Every structure is written in C-alpha cells, then in structure tokens.
Amino acid sequence: MSSTIMKQILVDMDGVLADIYAHLIAYEYRESGILLNQQELNGKLEGEAFPSFEKVVRSKGFFRTAPVMEYSVEGLNYLNNKYKVLIVSSATEFPDSLTEKLAWLNEHFPFISWKQMIFCGSKDSICGDIMIDDHIKNLGSFPGRKILYTQPQNALIQDPSLERVNTWQEIVGML
C-alpha cells in the first residue's frame, strides 16, 4: 500500500489501442484497389496518405471493427492497476464514431469503465501527468511526460521532448 497520489495517464485510442493503420490499409484496398505499403505512408498524415480516408472514417462500422493493437489489452490492464487511466479519443469530428468507440472499448477493454472515457474534439484541455499518443498535435501542447507511439505518420519526427515507443511491451517496460 502506497500513500502517494496515483499519476494520471491519458491514453489515445486510434494508433495506440486500435491498430488503425492496418484497418485503413484494408479499407483502402477494398474501396479503391490501392494497396499501400509502410514506405508510402511514412511522414504523411492519414488524410494525405489514404485517398479514401474521408469516406472510410465516416463509414458505419469502421471504428467498431478496428483490430486491437498487439499486447495493448495486457499493457493497458497493467497501467490501469498502477495509474489513474483515462482513455482520451478525438471523436466528435466523426459523429458515428462515438458510440462505436465506446462499444469497442467495452468489448476489448472491459476493465475500463465509462468514467474513464473522454471523447473530444481537441485534447488541449484534458489534464494529466503522462500522455501516450501517436499524434504530435495532441502531444505538442501537453505539459506532462509525452510518449509518442510510433505510427507511419510520425515516423520521421525527431523531437527530444518526446519519448518514442514502438510497442506496448516498451510502454510496460518504462512505466
């Protein structure tokens, strides 16, 4: 038993808990016949890299059926026992994503309660000590410890204020 106050950790969904790139690649291929590889995606935001992005992310079922990132269930469960975890997801831009993301969390991460979920437009006003995210736009203004989860769109970024991780095993190893 410890008397220290638990640190609060903000965990992103798309690109951190959900393997949204694998999902986008599959949807893009189905939609347009274009099969993108990792090399072609590096350094481009999702909307630039995937020609059908706008259509795909607004299609019913996209977020509900996203694959779960490898080892993220075990990893988040570990964090949830050690920290005050909040799942913070950009969702209000895509109205259908809201209930889909909530149902997806309930299915794959049943140990996360509705009290731990935040669906927002911007993450600027969410307080925490640590943030795990794959987007610079979210980490940039965060005043706490910033952990960048590697995804193709951020692969070229070099920023000493960020701690880069490539897997959930690495997250568990450092937190």
Place this chain on the structure above:
Amino acid sequence: MSSTIMKQILVDMDGVLADIYAHLIAYEYRESGILLNQQELNGKLEGEAFPSFEKVVRSKGFFRTAPVMEYSVEGLNYLNNKYKVLIVSSATEFPDSLTEKLAWLNEHFPFISWKQMIFCGSKDSICGDIMIDDHIKNLGSFPGRKILYTQPQNALIQDPSLERVNTWQEIVGML
C-alpha cells in the same frame, strides 16, 4: 482587439443548455402516469426523483429531443464570442446519448464546432477558468470560478463558493 488570453469556460448540457427537467417530467408522465411538480423534485437527484429515470435516459431519442433552455442560444452565442467555450457533458454512461447529444448541439447551437465538444464520464480532468453546471459533483472539485445553474436537485444547496444563477439572462449579465 485585446491581447489578453481568452478565458476558458466549461458549459454543461443537461440542466444548463437542455431543459432536461421539463423533458423528464413529460417522459415520466408518459411512462408511468405520474405527474411530478417542482416541490416534489427539490433536493433529490434525478435518479431519486423520477421513478422511470433509468429507463427514460436509456431510451432512444431522449437526449436528441430535449427542449432547449430559454435564452440559452443567445446566451451561449454571447459567451462564444467573448470566451473560449467548451461544451462538457457527462455522456459515456449512456452510450446512445453520445451521437444524440452531438446531433442536438449541431441543430440548436450550430456556431459550436466539434472541436469545442467534450463527452466524458467524469469532469474532474477538464481544465478551464469558469464552469457553469447544475451538479455539485462536477463543480465541487473544479479549481476555477463555479457557477451553479439552479435546478430542482440543487435547489436546497447553500454554498458560498458557488455563484448561483437562475436564467441565461443572469449568466450574460455577469460574464
């Protein structure tokens, strides 16, 4: 033109922008034939006051069809021109409410963008300078200026750390 940084104001939906009591009274009457009056509601949380509360708030369409609080459109528009407004609503407990609340905001408050919306379980981790809310559980731990919007459930509360308002006209007059 002013060079001061805009203060951030967190505005609640149910009981502040949406006249959720009028809506609950109507739904309760339809559901059970019980017609509750203001006197019977005072000092009780909604779940205690309305026998059909749990059923009603989980029924499809409830949040989508809530009446708009008098003068709230003009009032929020005024705030939106003067402050950085964030709409912060407890919503993740009731999955269907998420997309309904977003559609409701888009219909009645079209000047509020998706970037200004936060749907959460707990409001403890949302930063701001001013909070307008009808629930003590949300205002209690808020470190900024706390404005309590009068509703039957909070009618008996006397707390000098809160500024009580009864109408949107009062909000506009003081902010």
